[in-house]
Amino acid sequence: MxxxxxxxxxxxxxxxxxxxxxxxxxxxxxxxxxxxxxxxxxxxxxxxxxxxxxxxxxxxxxxxxxxxxxxxxxxxxxxxxxxxxxFVHSPKIFQATIVCREPFIGDPVLITTVGLDPTFDIEPNQVIPAKLPEKVKLKEEDRLAAVxxxxxxxxxxxxxxxxxxxxxxxxxxxxxxxxxxxxxxxxxxxxxxxxxxxxxxxxxxxxxxxxxxxxxxxxxxxxxxxxxxxxxxxxxxxxxxxxxxxxxxxxxxxxxxxxxxxxxxxxxxxxxxxxxxxxxx
Incomplete structure (x- = not known):
């Protein structure tokens, strides 16, 4: 406005x-x-x-x-x-922001650990191995910018x-x-x-x-x-x-x-x- x-x-x-x-x-x-x-x-x-x-x-x-x-x-x-x-450049920051469901606290320097969704790779022999969810440290100021x-x-x-x-x-x-x-x-x-x-x-x-x-x-x-x-x-x-x-x-x-x-x-x-x-x- x-x-x-x-x-x-x-x-x-x-x-x-x-x-x-x-x-x-x-x-x-x-x-x-x-x-x-x-x-x-x-x-x-x-x-x-x-x-x-x-x-x-x-x-x-x-x-x-x-x-x-x-x-x-x-x-x-x-x-x-x-x-x-x-300005947020990292795609992982956006991924962590979308996954994070915790409310904002009001402290820009607060660090929150967010677990991303597991990823899957399709190999030629039809084996689909799963990787463990990656942990991302998300600063509230970066999360605010991404939101x-x-x-x-x-x-x-x-x-x-x-x-x-x-x-x-x-x-x-x-x-x-x-x-x-x-x-x-x-x-x-x-x-x-x-x-x-x-x-x-x-x-x-x-x-x-x-x-x-x-x-x-x-x-x-x-x-x-x-x-x-x-x-x-x-x-x-x-x-x-x-x-x-x-x-x-x-x-x-x-x-x-x-x-x-x-x-x-x-x-x-x-x-x-x-x-x-x-x-x-």
Whole structure:
């Protein structure tokens, strides 16, 4: 959620029980403005909160030129001192993060030993030997960075047309975007995943008759597996507001006001994925 819409966005998300205390609102908003000025970011966004047993992690990110490729993520425990999240390179860190079901504690330097799933090798003589599960030491700060990356990749949402791809390849906010109308607001095909596209542009091209590559280069929300079941959409007609909740990452909520530029997402949760979704449908 852009800090320009910080107060309005929190008011919209109060329908879902996602809120901050008045002191936290003032502290986080002012500290993010300072963080943006210090790093000379073109845009600054409040990502959300991951709940811990002793302390909670507040997450934010900013960018300089490209709002998809130049992101830098930060976290804070007190709402004032922001520290940069490390960039996770090791695939084993992501594997351990997915396997780990323990709650966050609130200590960035805490080390947790996680046992990965056993691996199997198929040999030419049809013998399938099993290897013992590997033990990985997972630092909570690295786990936090991996969880933030995974959640953003899977369920961060923006409305169609909110981002614009320039001829040089940079992606910037679309200044001509004026919001979705009443005919579009309840259609999941008008919402996109806020990350670099994984599908080929031809795949997205064939799905729309009114295709515009400058705004339709992102992947569609409706294609997230399970198809058209990964998100629930709620329309508040009196307030002309739409809320989209992720069913895979409970606590991730997107809001958008009809016929306006106001939109954003926030995650307030424990950082654990809902693997039981297919059994709940």
């Amino acid at each position: 852009n800090i320009e819409n910080f107060k309005d966005g929190l008011e919209c998300l109060m329908y879902c029980g996602q809120k901050l205390t008045p002191e936290q609102k003032v502290l986080i908003e002012n500290s993010l403005i300072v963080l943006q000025n210090e790093n000379r970011f073109s845009g600054m966004y409040f990502w959300g909160r991951i709940n811990g047993i002793t302390r909670d992690y507040y997450i934010a990110f900013g960018y300089t030129q490209d709002c998809l490729r130049d992101r830098k993520y930060f976290y804070t425990l007190d709402g004032y001192q922001w520290m940069m999240l490390p 933030v990356f995974i959640i953003t990749e899977e369920c961060a949402i923006c409305p169609r047309g909110a981002l614009y791809k320039l001829t040089d390849g940079r992606v910037v906010p679309n200044q001509m975007f004026r919001g979705l109308n009443d005919m579009q607001i309840e259609n999941l095909s008008y919402y996109q995943i806020l990350r670099l596209p994984r599908c080929d542009f031809k795949h997205n091209l064939l799905k729309r008759s009114d295709y515009n590559y400058a705004i339709d280069f992102l992947d569609c929300v409706a294609d997230v597996i399970p198809s058209r079941q990964a998100f629930s959409i709620n329309l508040m007609r009196n307030d002309r507001l739409v809320l989209i909740k992720s069913c895979l990452w409970l606590g991730m909520t997107f809001f958008h006001k009809l016929n306006s530029r106001k939109h954003g997402f926030l995650y307030f949760g424990d950082g654990r994925k809902n693997y039981d979704l297919l059994f709940m449908l």
